[in-house]
Amino acid sequence: MRIRTKIALIYTQLTFFVMLWAFAFVYILMIRNTEEVFYDLLWKRAMITAHYNFEKDEMTESAYQDVVERYNQKLMGESHEIINAHDFYEIDSLKNMIPNENDLQMLLNGKTIEYRMGDRQYLGVYYPDNEGDFLVIVSAHDTQGAESAKNLLKLLTIILIITTIFVYMIGEFYAKKIFSPIVKIIKNVKSITASNLKSDLIEEKGNDELSELSRTFNDMILRLRDAFEMQNSFIRNASHELRNPLTAIIGETEITLNKERTPKEYIETLETIQYEFERLNNMIRDLLSLAQTGYDFSRVDKKQVDLSKVVEKTCYNFKGAEINMDIPEYGKYEITGVESLLVHAFTNVIGNAIKFSKGQPVDIKFSREDNNYKISVTDKGIGIPYRDIKNIFQPFYRAGNTATYKGTGIGLALSYKIVDLHNGKMGVESEEGNGTTFHMFFRIN
Ligand code: ADP
Numbered sequence: 001m002r003i004r005t006k007i008a009l010i011y012t013q014l015t016f017f018v019m020l021w022a023f024a025f026v027y028i029l030m031i032r033n034t035e036e037v038f039y040d041l042l043w044k045r046a047m048i049t050a051h052y053n054f055e056k057d058e059m060t061e062s063a064y065q066d067v068v069e070r071y072n073q074k075l076m077g078e079s080h081e082i083i084n085a086h087d088f089y090e091i092d093s094l095k096n097m098i099p100n101e102n103d104l105q106m107l108l109n110g111k112t113i114e115y116r117m118g119d120r121q122y123l124g125v126y127y128p129d130n131e132g133d134f135l136v137i138v139s140a141h142d143t144q145g146a147e148s149a150k151n152l153l154k155l156l157t158i159i160l161i162i163t164t165i166f167v168y169m170i171g172e173f174y175a176k177k178i179f180s181p182i183v184k185i186i187k188n189v190k191s192i193t194a195s196n197l198k199s200d201l202i203e204e205k206g207n208d209e210l211s212e213l214s215r216t217f218n219d220m221i222l223r224l225r226d227a228f229e230m231q232n233s234f235i236r237n238a239s240h241e242l243r244n245p246l247t248a249i250i251g252e253t254e255i256t257l258n259k260e261r262t263p264k265e266y267i268e269t270l271e272t273i274q275y276e277f278e279r280l281n282n283m284i285r286d287l288l289s290l291a292q293t294g295y296d297f298s299r300v301d302k303k304q305v306d307l308s309k310v311v312e313k314t315c316y317n318f319k320g321a322e323i324n325m326d327i328p329e330y331g332k333y334e335i336t337g338v339e340s341l342l343v344h345a346f347t348n349v350i351g352n353a354i355k356f357s358k359g360q361p362v363d364i365k366f367s368r369e370d371n372n373y374k375i376s377v378t379d380k381g382i383g384i385p386y387r388d389i390k391n392i393f394q395p396f397y398r399a400g401n402t403a404t405y406k407g408t409g410i411g412l413a414l415s416y417k418i419v420d421l422h423n424g425k426m427g428v429e430s431e432e433g434n435g436t437t438f439h440m441f442f443r444i445n
Contacts, residue, residue: 004179008171015167016160023156030152034145035121039114041075042123046138049080054129075140077120085126085133097137098124107135119146181210185217192221230394237396241283241408245276252276279408286410289344297421300338307333307342307373307442311364314346321354325364333366333373335442337422345418348411349377349438355405357381357435372424372441380435384428392428401432415440 052071056064081097083090085108098104103113103124110126122139205211249272256269308328315323353362357379365376384392388399395413419426423443430436 004172004175007175008168011171012164012168016164019160019163023160027149027152027156031149034142034148035116038121038140038142038145039123042114042121042138042140043112043125045075045078045140046080046123046125046127046136049082049138050125050127050129050134050136053082054127054131054134058130076143078138078140080139081135081137083135085135091135094135094137097122178210181214185214189217234395237409238287241396242280245280245283248276249273279406283408283410286408286414289341289414302336302338304334305337305339305342306330307335307375308366310339310342311346311366311375314343314350315364317347318350318354321359322361323350323354323364324361326366328366334445335373335422336445341418342422345415345440346375348415349440352411353377353379353381353436353438355407356402368444369441371444373444375440375442376437377440378435378437383432383434383436384430385432389428389430393426 048067048071051059051067055067059067081094083094085091091104091108094104098107098113098115099117100115103115107113107124107126112126113122113124115122117139120139120141122137124135124137127134127136252269252272256265261269308330311325312327315325350362350364358381360380363376363378365374365378367374367376382401384399385401388397391397392399393413393416396409397413398407398409416426419440419442425441427439427441428436429439
């Protein structure tokens with residue numbers, strides 16, 4: 001069963017039972033009230049019957065005529081019984097008419113009694129008179145009351161049925177309306193495949209949960225789309241970058257082998273080949289490292305690593321470069337991690353700072369921020385154009401101002417991945433032409 005039908009049914013059931021309860025209450029109240037009104041009528045009939053039988057001698061002729069007239073206007077199926085309250089024989093015969101012993105006793109004690117047998121209502125009164133004490137019992141059918149009750153019951157049943165159907169239809173209509181975003185989402189999901197992530201996305205406006213769901217879903221598709229595009233461009237770039245040096249090597253050897261060359265020319269060719277092989281070698285090494293970081297890092301053997309020692313060690317590899325660094329006291333910046341990977345990450349960042357500032361001094365600072373160790377590498381080099389900053393950590397991405405600088409565009413992505421594996425974050429602040437600062441944050445254990 002569809003959820004919208006379920007909701008409509010629950011809503012309908014609820015309305016049905018609330019209405020049933022309210023209608024039953026109204027119906028019972030109405031029956032009680034009709035009975036009360038009829039007992040009042042029976043009491044009047046009992047009085048008129050008593051006056052008719054016992055008060056002729058104490059009334060004027062015209063008043064008695066009025067009583068006779070009223071006495072003759074009987075109720076439907078009316079019957080009455082008058083007996084002497086002190087005649088045990090007659091009282092005994094009343095047992096058929098007053099089945100409840102208590103009622104009979106109450107009547108003999110002077111109380112008015114009211115009761116029902118089948119569809120007949122009875123009223124008994126104790127009537128003291130100068131001719132003796134009497135019991136007057138009047139009974140009749142309340143046909144009008146019964147008819148009204150029947151009509152009310154019919155009306156309430158019809159209202160209940162019509163309202164229930166109506167409420168169900170309205171429930172279905174609104175449930176359909178409320179669930180329409182979900183139906184749209186389902187339709188959309190069915191039409192989405194890995195190659196077709198560009199399909200039109202649903203955009204639900206509003207602040208309710210379903211709008212939030214559709215927005216979350218949209219965000220997820222956008223993220224997936226970005227991930228797919230990134231993966232595609234990674235493969236495109238990787239194959240392009242790997243093919244470039246190979247094409248250069250094949251071309252160079254073909255041209256050289258065309259004819260006999262001088263030793264100098266052979267040396268030049270070999271140097272070109274060596275240069276291209278080095279490029280290829282660096283790229284393959286970086287790609288393998290990048291692939292390695294994709295392994296299950298939780299299984300890699302980790303140790304306590306002193307970040308200040310690792311950075312210091314990394315700087316030794318850049319002999320000749322001017323690096324300003326206040327080495328903090330050993331042991332103050334320790335994290336759990338893999339030293340070789342961290343050396344790789346710092347080498348890329350510090351190497352870039354030296355490379356893109358053409359050997360100007362590079363500053364390295366250690367600090368603590370919130371619950372993190374922060375290492376900042378600052379240079380006064382070419383900077384990164386504003387439009388390139390958001391993509392700078394993507395593999396193979398190189399900013400537009402680096403055409404004259406050697407590089408593969410893998411190093412920074414690799415550093416980013418390594419810092420991320422160590423539960424860290426990387427950020428960049430840069431201004432084109434003025435320099436760049438890379439910040440690396442490592443959570444304090
Ligand atoms: P590359 O091999 O080009 O150095 P990286 O992956 O190390 O590749 O860096 C990616 C890009 O980020 C670089 O091409 C450059 O555009 C930019 N970049 C990284 N570090 C710096 C820096 N210190 N100054 C300016 N640009 C930088």
